[in-house]
Amino acid sequence: MIKIYAPASIGNVGVGFDILGAAITPIDGTLLGDCVSIKSSNTFQLNCYGNFSTHLPSDITKHITWKAWNWFNKKTNKKKPISITLEKNMPIGSGLGSSASSIVASVLAFNYFYKTKLTTIELIKLMGTLEGSISGGIHYDNVAPCYLGGLQLITNDIQYPIQKLPVFKNWLWIIAWPGITVSTSSARNILPLHYSQEECVQNSRNLSTFIHALYTQKSELAIRFMKDTIAEPYRILLIKKFLYIKKTIKKLGALTCNISGSGPTLFSICLNISIANKVKNWLEKNYIKNNQGFVHICKIDQLGARKIRI
Structure with a gap:
């Protein structure tokens, strides 16, 4: 079984509208973020639980995790029976990168499961596209820090779309x-x-x-x-x-x-x-x-x- 955790994130970080994002973690050890688990199964399953799972769409095809699975399934043309579990710990519409957390955890879990070996840039672009399917526009200020950690500057450059910035460790x-x-x-x-x-x-x-x-x-x-x-x-x-x-x-x-x-x-x-x-x-x-x-x-x-x- 594969299980991926993707942390919460702060978009904009005040001064950087749509171009800065920071991944955060509580100092008490709480896992503030969504988790996606995958294992082989006899039939396709998508299960959701967690504090905020009841806020997800009732139509399974509108789940961002299902959209990510569908993308990988088409790309690899491998219709493997699979059991997916989304642990929805992040509140939707909170300003903490809830959708990004689900997207990043899902994409990385499928990348491991299907052994697609996508590059960092390919993964970032896929995550941004999936984010755009929810918010109406592609943006990376939550998915980039959620995926790579730290404080990220979104450049949208073809070769270097993101850049990690230094931080103040005492903040x-x-x-x-x-x-x-x-x-x-x-x-x-x-x-x-x-x-x-x-x-x-x-x-x-x-x-x-x-x-x-x-x-x-x-x-x-x-x-x-x-x-x-x-x-x-x-x-x-x-x-x-x-x-x-x-x-x-x-x-x-x-x-x-x-x-x-x-x-x-x-x-x-x-x-x-x-x-x-x-x-x-x-x-x-x-x-x-x-x-x-x-x-x-x-x-x-x-x-x-x-x-x-x-």
Whole structure:
């Protein structure tokens, strides 16, 4: 049997709309991500379980795992009976790369099972295409870090479509999902079709300075320019009291507060565990809406998707 785990991810990472993504893992060892298991079987089976499996489509052909299997089945022309199990641990519409997690785990599991030996770039492109079948457009800011780990810059270059960036190892990333969803399409539709020259220049300045700060290991400079002028000013309308939350947790000692992907998950960065716990406790009391919501203190997951023991 093959079992693949694919971690949660933060899309945009504040300043990098559609071109930055970071894989994350809770420091307490929780596996925050989806798993896909595959084994040979007498008949085709696709089983789903996990905390969020009931949110998946009832039509099996609309499952992203089924779409991935169908692609590999056609490519290899090997109609092997197969039993697939998707462990859906990631909330859909959370802003934590839920669909990317399922896609990456599925694609890698099938690549092992069918022994197709696709290259990294071929796998990334397939993952992006499958992601696009859900969100309406191909993008890699979740699938790339989910697959390869770390903080990834999406270049879309033919030879080097992604580039891994350095990170600050002492940063603690607090992520908070309130237990409600925001659809990616709604979050995209709220954005303007056109931006002013000033907005574009400022966003370019912020992003380039942020990346420069990563390479020169200037943490304070990176934080000062970790500002989103493209999406956050508009998406805060989808997150109740966002500015109040941001102001409050920064008073507690957090360095920043941004929207993860399309939201409603928020992420914050702290420099020590004491402040991180204060922020975590405040968010649990003031941002979580129901018993499905969660807050985790995380670090950057440098491993990305991997086989796990069964």
